[in-house]
Amino acid sequence: MELTKQRKHQLSEFCDRVGIKFKHLEHLDQAFHHRSLTNEQHGVKNNERLEFLGDSVLGMVTASYLYRNLDNPEGDLAKIKSAVVSEKALAPVALRFGIDKLLLLGHGEEMSGGRTKPAILADCMEAIIGAYYLEAGYKAAEQYVLSFIEPAVQEIFSQGIKDFKTQLQEKYQKKTKSCPRYELLSKTGPDHDQTFNVCVHLGDKTYGPVSAKSKKEAEQLAAKLALEDF
Template sequence: MVERTRLDLGYEFRDPSLLQRALTHASYVNESSEPLQSNEVLEYLGDAVLDMLVAEALVACMAEAGEGTLTRLRAMLVAEAGLAQVAQEIGLGEHLRLGRGEEAQGGRERPGLLADALEAVIGAAYTDGGLEAARTVVNRLFGPRLAQAAATAGIDPKSRLQAVVQAHRHLTPSYRLRRAWGPDHDRQFEVECLVGDDVVGTGRGRSKKEATMAAAAAALEKAAPPLDAEPPPRRKEPAGGGKP
């Protein structure tokens, strides 16, 4: 019988054995008398899926950033150190199945092993439920980091705001022209920024684009409650699906 594994992934596996396989290190397989599979193939798959989904998310929330910036941010987000930190935050190490030797050498806290296991979990989600399942897991685990990356990478206020709002509220900010005035040679515009139905910032400028950027900057600085406030904690469900 497959044991239920509690991980806060935001996704419930239809086939819990895939998640268990994602948490099974080769050292455990080598020491087991059972015909088991390690997580190496799922890790390979998850590595490719993660790269694609992080790239997709970056383009969605930072469409105006250049290719060089997007490439640099993606590399930072999927680097071993970052993946290991995400794995530690969700307590992935305590669920790993390790051989006695790997366990004795501190494998549950080894960054490379944790990063590989996290990629395997993403690969397992993809195998279990397709791209949408993997996207759900990646958004759950990496959403706040995408927002932080935008804020620290010199991205314009509109793109930064979109990253923050999508990560924490799962919405996309919208903008509307409130008013325009002045002669053609000195036209002024006022734009409102909305999240859902709420006006969260207002900006003025000599063009609609300039006013939009000002509205986004105002939203980042003055919104109350903060747009990047952590959402209420969600009750953890068994990632393996069903009830224990």
């Protein structure tokens, strides 16, 4: 489907607004094609394949960011990731970016309010990520994803969610003015599959040992164990 001058202008404005660059606006345009449009117009491709790709890129960027920046154990990271890449989280971002105004829908979906349905908006967000990954590569896609994922993660923590080590330190320092002391008791297994055994000392009390596949995660688990005694 050949783009009109007006559509090209709309897509270029969108790129400027969200900080991305497309040489081939036709690729970006496809990201806005809901399947209801292609059901009604022969020969028009929908955004489902791009959504499939974008979902994977979104997941990888988010998981990598959480791993590099947080000390929380795997269970916490999984919960945070699930929250920030969810339909509930992505749909408001899509509205903020003006994606609802650029969606191309079939008549039936348009009439049923599809332009503001959270599932359609979130799917389009993922399709745009997929299209941008194909256009500009992983690093560019990563930068775009982090522009809205990073604030979402920070928002979760601003609501009072803290990792176990931080919680333990705050509580223990308030009580004793001292810091928890973590001890690596042993490290076993080959380099590619090690197990770390850690305990945490709070004065004359010791919690653990606990085991995990990384020292960071083992320390978090030890802190969690100690918190249960507060």
